[in-house]
Amino acid sequence: MILASLAVMATILSNPLLGTAEGACRSPEPGPAFQITVEGLKDRRGQLRLELYPDNDADFLDDDNRLVAAGKPFGRVAMSIPAAGPVAMCIRAPGPGRYSLMLLHDRNEDRKFSFSDDGVGFAGNPRLGWSRPAADRASAAVGNGVTRLAIILNYRRGLSMRPLEVK
Secondary structure: OOOHHHHHHHHOEEEEEEHHHHHEEOOOOOEEEEEEEEEOOOOOOEEEEEEEEEEOOOOOOHHHHHHHHHOOOEEEEEEEEOOOOOOEEEEEEOEEEEEEEEEEOOOOOOOOOOOOOOEEEEEEOOOOOOOOOOOHEEEEOHHHHHHHHEEEEEEOOOOOEEOOOOO
């Protein structure tokens, strides 16, 4: 059993496109999805990456290869940030239910999170410390249609991660 799981994992190559086919919303397509309004951008540099995970602590923010190999929900949508105007993203859910969502503002587009430069936000907009939030604090429910949410990005400010101050 373990060897079979490892063989399946070995056939899935890690790359930034993993989960994008499962996550991308297409306008006429019905079904469960999250429409995210992105709030609190530090600037318009880089890329945004929105990811959907199972709503449990064991799988939340787990390696995408492991989730896909195990047949667990995982989706990813990435986009360049528009130069002006509101920013919105849509990600499909595999079915009605509760899912954890993470939004990354990858300012230098290296596909890694950097505490010193990048921003991060979660469904439910939990207050962040220096560790990830619990899955249930970073989750939202979706029905058979589109659920609209706003995610506020947090950036390092001194010794904490928090939203930028509105001026």
